[in-house]
Structure formats: C-alpha cells, structure tokens
Amino acid sequence: MKTLLAGTSAAALALAGLAATTTTFVSSGAAQADGHGVTACLITKTDTNPFFVKMREGATAAAEELGITLNSYAGQVDGDHETQVAAIETCIADGASGILLTASDTSSIVSAVEQAREAGLLVIALDTPLEPIDAADATFATDNFEAGRLIGAWAAATMGDDAANARIAMLDLAVSQPSVGVLRDQGFLTGFGIDVGDPSRWGDETDERIVGNSVTQGNEEGGRRAMEELLALDPMVNVVYTINEPAAAGAYEALRAIGRENDVLIVSVDGGCPGVQNVEDGVIGATSQQYPLLMASLGIQAIAQFADDGTVPQPSDGLEFFNTGVALVTAAPVDGVESIDVAEGLNLCWG
Amino acid sequence: MSAHDDYESSLSGADGSVAEFEQRQGFLPKLQHALHVTPALVPLVVLVSAIIVFGLLLGQRFFSPFTLTLILQQVQIVGIVAAAQSLVILTAGIDLSVGAIMVLSSVVMGQFTFRYGLPPEVAVLCGLACGALMGFINGVLVARMKLPPFIVTLGMWQIVLATNFLYSANETIRSQDIEEFAPILQFFGQRFNIGGAVFTYGVIFMIALVLVLAYALRHTSWGRHVYAVGDDPEAAGLAGVNVSRTLISVYVLSGLICAFAGWALIGRIGSVSPTSGQFANIESITAVVIGGISLFGGRGSIMGAFFGALIVGVFTLGLRLAGADAQWTFLLIGVLIIAAVAVDQWIRKVSG
Numbered sequence: 001m002k003t004l005l006a007g008t009s010a011a012a013l014a015l016a017g018l019a020a021t022t023t024t025f026v027s028s029g030a031a032q033a034d035g036h037g038v039t040a041c042l043i044t045k046t047d048t049n050p051f052f053v054k055m056r057e058g059a060t061a062a063a064e065e066l067g068i069t070l071n072s073y074a075g076q077v078d079g080d081h082e083t084q085v086a087a088i089e090t091c092i093a094d095g096a097s098g099i100l101l102t103a104s105d106t107s108s109i110v111s112a113v114e115q116a117r118e119a120g121l122l123v124i125a126l127d128t129p130l131e132p133i134d135a136a137d138a139t140f141a142t143d144n145f146e147a148g149r150l151i152g153a154w155a156a157a158t159m160g161d162d163a164a165n166a167r168i169a170m171l172d173l174a175v176s177q178p179s180v181g182v183l184r185d186q187g188f189l190t191g192f193g194i195d196v197g198d199p200s201r202w203g204d205e206t207d208e209r210i211v212g213n214s215v216t217q218g219n220e221e222g223g224r225r226a227m228e229e230l231l232a233l234d235p236m237v238n239v240v241y242t243i244n245e246p247a248a249a250g251a252y253e254a255l256r257a258i259g260r261e262n263d264v265l266i267v268s269v270d271g272g273c274p275g276v277q278n279v280e281d282g283v284i285g286a287t288s289q290q291y292p293l294l295m296a297s298l299g300i301q302a303i304a305q306f307a308d309d310g311t312v313p314q315p316s317d318g319l320e321f322f323n324t325g326v327a328l329v330t331a332a333p334v335d336g337v338e339s340i341d342v343a344e345g346l347n348l349c350w351g
Numbered sequence: 352m353s354a355h356d357d358y359e360s361s362l363s364g365a366d367g368s369v370a371e372f373e374q375r376q377g378f379l380p381k382l383q384h385a386l387h388v389t390p391a392l393v394p395l396v397v398l399v400s401a402i403i404v405f406g407l408l409l410g411q412r413f414f415s416p417f418t419l420t421l422i423l424q425q426v427q428i429v430g431i432v433a434a435a436q437s438l439v440i441l442t443a444g445i446d447l448s449v450g451a452i453m454v455l456s457s458v459v460m461g462q463f464t465f466r467y468g469l470p471p472e473v474a475v476l477c478g479l480a481c482g483a484l485m486g487f488i489n490g491v492l493v494a495r496m497k498l499p500p501f502i503v504t505l506g507m508w509q510i511v512l513a514t515n516f517l518y519s520a521n522e523t524i525r526s527q528d529i530e531e532f533a534p535i536l537q538f539f540g541q542r543f544n545i546g547g548a549v550f551t552y553g554v555i556f557m558i559a560l561v562l563v564l565a566y567a568l569r570h571t572s573w574g575r576h577v578y579a580v581g582d583d584p585e586a587a588g589l590a591g592v593n594v595s596r597t598l599i600s601v602y603v604l605s606g607l608i609c610a611f612a613g614w615a616l617i618g619r620i621g622s623v624s625p626t627s628g629q630f631a632n633i634e635s636i637t638a639v640v641i642g643g644i645s646l647f648g649g650r651g652s653i654m655g656a657f658f659g660a661l662i663v664g665v666f667t668l669g670l671r672l673a674g675a676d677a678q679w680t681f682l683l684i685g686v687l688i689i690a691a692v693a694v695d696q697w698i699r700k701v702s703g
Contacts, residue, residue, distance in 0.1 A: 048625070
C-alpha cells in the first residue's frame with residue numbers, strides 16, 4: 001500500500017505539475033517526530049463508493065507514515081447528513097486536531113463545522129467544497145470545472161467543424177444540483193464553446209445544440225434510464241456528457257440497445273479503473289481523471305503540520321481551493337488539449 | 352290449555368323471513384363490489400387513462416411502439432421485484448430486503464464467475480441459490496421465531512447490503528468483460544424487435560412471471576393458502592393450513608424471484624454494479640400499493656402490482672417527455688399512493 005501511495009503521489013505530482021509551489025507542506029520526517037498523540041478524523045459521504053474507499057486508503061497510509069491516529073466515519077448513503085454531523089461531534093469530543101470532510105450536504109453541515117473550528121480543530125473539505133467555501137479552513141479538491149472544461153474542449157476538437165451541429169445529451173448527477181455536478185456540467189459546456197448562462201446552475205442554457213438534461217444519481221442504472229429519456233426526445237444525439245463513468249457505462253448500454261454506440265462521443269469525469277478501461281475499449285472517448293488518494297494524503301499531512309505549528313494550508317494561485325490536479329485520459333489526443341494516454345491513466349486510476 | 356297460557360300465539364305476529372345479506376342498490380355499492388372482486392381494476396383504469404392522456408399530449412413521441420416498449424424495459428426490474436413483494440404483502444408481511452437480495456445475488460453471479468473462475472452457468476445457479484437462502488432466513492425468522500416481518504427484513508436489508516459491499520469491495524464488473532467471458536449473465540438483456548417495438552428477454556420474463564404467479568395464486572391450493580394466511584393466520588391454521596410452511600415458502604420464493612431480478616439487472620445495465628438497486632424496496636412497495644394490494648394482507652392481485660409498476664413507468668417517462676421537472680413525477684406518485692390506499696380502505700368497508 002505504501003509503495004502504491006508513494007508511486008501514485010509522485011507520479012500524480014509530476015504529472016499535474018503540482019510541485020508544491022503554492023503550498024508548503026512539512027516533510028514527512030519532521031511531522032513524524034511530532035505526530036504521536038495527534039488524532040485526525042476522516043468523514044466521507046459513504047464507505048462504499050470506490051472513490052471514498054481510495055480516499056480512506058490514502059489517509060490511512062499517510063496517517064500510519066506520520067504516526068497519527070486516524071478515525072474514519074462515513075454516512076450510510078450519499079446524502080446521509082445526520083451521520084456526518086454526529087461524526088463531527090464525536091471528533092470534537094475525541095480531542096482530534098483536524099477533520100477531513102467530504103460533505104453530503106454542503107450548506108447544512110456548516111454550523112457543525114463552525115463548532116469544530118471554534119473548538120480549535122482544523123477542518124479541511126476534501127473533494128467537495130462547502131457552501132460558502134470559506135466555511136472550512138481549507139479545501140483540497142479536484143478542479144471540477146477544469147475537469148469538465150477538458151472533456152468539453154476535447155469533444156469539440158474531436159468533432160471539428162461538426163461541433164456546430166452537435167446534438168448534446170447532458171447526463172447530470174441529481175435534481176438538487178450539487179456543486180460538483182454543476183461545475184463539471186458548466187465546465188464541459190464552456191470547453192465545448194457553449195454559453196452557460198448562470199454558471200451556478202445547469203439547465204438554464206438556451207443553445208439549441210443541447211437536447212436536454214437528465215439526472216443519473218451517478219450510477220449505471222440511472223445512466224441508462226437518463227440516456228433512454230434523452231434518446232426519446234432526440235434519437236440523433238451524438239455527444240454525451242456524463243457526470244461520472246458508471247453513468248457513462250449505463251448510457252453506453254442504452255445507445256447500444258438502439259445500435260448507435262459507434263457514432264456517439266461519450267465523455268466523462270472520474271478516472272476510476274473500470275472507467276479508464278472503458279476509455280481503452282472505446283466506450284468512453286475521454287475522461288478527466290482525479291486523484292482521491294493524493295487528496296487524502298495531502299490532507300493528513302496538513303493536519304500533522306497544523307498540530308505541529310498551527311500552519312493553515314493555503315489555496316492554489318487564482319483558486320479558492322488547493323487544486324489536487326486533474327488530467328485528461330484519452331486514446332485519441334487532440335491538438336490544444338493536454339492529455340495522458342490510457343496506459344498512464346490505468347497506472348494512476350483508483351477503485 | 353287455557354287461552355292465557357298460549358305463549359306461542361304471539362309468534363304468528365313475528366317477521367317470518369330468515370336472516371339475509373343486505374342488498375344495497377345504486378352505482379357506488381356496485382362499483383365497490385366490483386372492486387372487491389377484481390382489485391386490479393383501479394390500477395388498470397389509471398394505467399389506461401394515463402397512456403391515453405400522455406398519448407394525446409405528446410402524440411407520436413409517446414404513442415409509438417418504441418416508447419411504449421421502452422417503458423416495459425424501464426420497469427422490468429421493479430416489476431419483477433414487485434412480484435416478489437406482492438407475495439409477501441399478500442401474507443400481511445412486508446419485505447424491505449428485496450433490493451439488497453437482488454443486488455447481492457447479481458454480485459454473487461458476477462464474482463463467482465470472475466473471482467473464482469466458475470463456469471458462468473454454475474455462478475448463475477449459485478446466485479439464484481443465494482437469493483433463495485436469504486429468503487429462507489427471512490421466512491424462518493418470521494414464521495418460526497414469530498418476529499414481525501418489518502423488523503426481520505429491516506435487519507436483513509442492512510445485513511445483506513453490508514455483505515454485498517464487504518464481499519464485492521464495491522468493484523464494478525464491466526459490461527465488456529461480461530460480454531466476452533460470461534455472456535449468459537447478460538441473457539435477460541438480449542433484444543428482439545417486432546416492428547418498432549423492442550422487447551428484451553427480461554421483459555418477457557417479467558410478464559411470464561406475473562402470469563404464472565397470477566395463475567398459481569388463484570388456482571392452486573398453495574395460492575389459496577397464501578391468501579388465507581394473509582387474511583387470518585389463526586383461522587387458516589384451524590382450517591388445516593400449515594401456516595409456517597406456507598410463510599416460509601413465500602419468503603423463499605420471494606428471495607428466488609429477487610435473485611432473478613438481479614440476473615435481469617445485469618442484462619439491463621450491462622455490468623455488475625454493487626451500488627445499483629438502492630431504492631428497489633421502496634419502488635416495489637410503491638408499485639404494490641398503487642396496484643391495489645392491501646398492506647393488511649389477504650387481498651389484491653399480482654396483476655395489480657404489475658399495473659402499479661407500469662403506472663410509475665408511464666408517469667416517469669411521460670412527464671419527462673412533456674418536459675416537466677422530475678420532482679413532479681415524485682409528487683404525482685405520492686398522490687397516487689395515498690389515493691390507492693384510500694380506495695383500499697373504502698373497499699374494505701364492504702359491509703357498509
């Protein structure tokens with residue numbers, strides 16, 4: 001596990017150009033000396049999604065390396081807000097130094113987070129920014145807008161002149177429009193060259209190339225159903241944006257059912273191993289890969305640093321959060337959009 | 352005998368007719384009687400009207416063989432699970448673990464093939480056995496330990512779901528791998544076309560299952576026992592029905608049907624995904640309730656549950672094509688649930 005962590009972190013660091021220029025992290029040696037007696041909490045949305053499983057692996061490995069006690073908590077299902085609040089309260093009572101949190105309900109959790117910060121804990125939002133984003137001491141996340149922009153730009157460049165007549169199906173996350181889904185959706189449209197209207201919500205676009213938005217809950221079943229709905233609206237869809245790779249796999253099944261799987265471009269976000277394999281097999285044209293392991297290990301290092309000398313991590317230049325990197329994985333690279341090949345994507349994939 | 356001793360003489364003035372059922376006239380009592388005899392009538396009427404209304408609103412886009420058979424494909428999983436749920440609810444029970452059993456069974460089919468290298472046919476049988484076993488555990492706890500079905504299946508739901516995630520490590524088995532090495536897992540996803548209509552084996556299975564169960568419930572002694580146990584287990588026991596064996600058979604069959612649903616699920620989504628079917632229990636109960644099966648047991652027909660599932664499918668796709676916000680679907684389905692139970696209560700007041 002440690003070697004995998006080290007390998008992945010190093011590769012991801014090199015790859016995404018995150019040479020720690022924006023944030024200074026303590027070297028692991030220094031933290032190791034003072035790490036004993038420090039407790040950190042990791043609170044994820046669920047412990048069933050491979051993304052969070054990987055996140056916990058990253059945090060566990062980093063905590064072991066630094067001699068930190070790590071307590072992990074998770075909601076039962078995505079959206080389980082109460083369990084997360086109870087977990088924060090437990091961490092405060094436990095005297096933890098810091099909390100790494102992927103919030104299910106990004107605005108309601110804020111009062112519990114404030115309570116923790118008043119009690120002197122460092123709260124770092126992982127992956128999902130809180131609303132407002134500065135409710136947490138720091139946010140370590142994938143730049144989801146950039147992740148969307150990359151696949152949008154790739155799709156537009158791949159289509160060339162045909163992009164002007166594209167028929168685009170938007171397979172989003174949920175009707176409640178959680179920020180991660182909105183950012184990826186609006187990033188994709190921006191990258192494709194479509195006016196997004198209000199960037200804080202999807203579905204208000206007026207561009208006629210968009211066939212419609214449908215929600216998937218981020219799984220295969222939802223992806224298939226949502227794709228079928230949009231195909232019923234317009235069977236000639238030729239570009240499909242999907243919130244994540246399971247939704248993309250479901251959409252592919254729906255397209256295959258009507259024999260159109262080969263003339264539709266599917267793009268997605270995540271970079272999980274099955275998803276990258278689907279890029280290799282031509283199911284998904286391109287996907288933006290994110291790095292949960294790195295996110296969590298950097299988070300643990302930041303808590304160790306905070307416990308040591310009170311340093312609060314700073315955001316990346318020009319962003320409100322610390323960018324843990326994103327890379328486009330595709331077997332068909334295009335000019336003007338930086339990408340990595342499938343072999344490298346498989347090397348770095350999670351879950 | 353003196354005249355004042357003739358006590359019997361007053362009898363001649365009494366009403367000579369024997370006790371008889373009250374004959375109520377008018378449209379409402381007749382309707383009530385019709386519904387009591389054929390409980391699937393209400394959902395059928397709702398279903399047909401919904402199809403007509405959406406057909407008028409959306410025209411060809413909705414009223415085409417392609418769209419109408421698409422609805423069948425979309426409801427096949429819920430439809431199959433609702434058949435299992437119906438059996439349990441007819442015995443005045445409820446099964447909250449149906450979705451979890453379905454997903455675990457599909458995971459067993461996938462993992463036994465890809466992790467242990469078993470022939471896919473054997474893995475499918477193992478998956479089906481797994482579903483039946485989960486149902487058997489439910490049944491024994493309900494029938495022999497006399498625990499309330501709600502509690503038993505609430506517990507089993509958590510246990511089976513956790514087992515599913517622990518065992519599968521939440522790994523998805525990709526559609527492409529299944530297609531290459533174990534196509535039988537996707538058996539229920541195979542399609543054939545009749546005109547513009549698209550049918551999958553899963554859809555055919557769902558319809559066949561409903562017909563077979565409808566026949567078995569109405570025309571076999573087992574079926575009559577299921578109704579009798581649901582209506583009044585004590586009376587059924589006194590009449591010679593082996594109540595606990597009937598209950599266990601229902602839960603085992605329910606588990607087995609859920610395992611078939613898990614197999615059909617692989618066909619539907621292509622892959623084996625441990626996160627699917629999270630809401631299958633609620634969706635199946637919704638279909639059953641809208642279908643007019645009484646939650647108090649002993650009354651309703653499995654055709655009703657099938658119509659209930661179709662109603663949800665028609666509303667979902669119809670409203671989507673009409674461009675309505677997805678929340679309207681949930682709102683309308685909520686209204687339907689309450690309306691269906693209100694009708695059920697009204698039918699129950701058969702003695703007026």
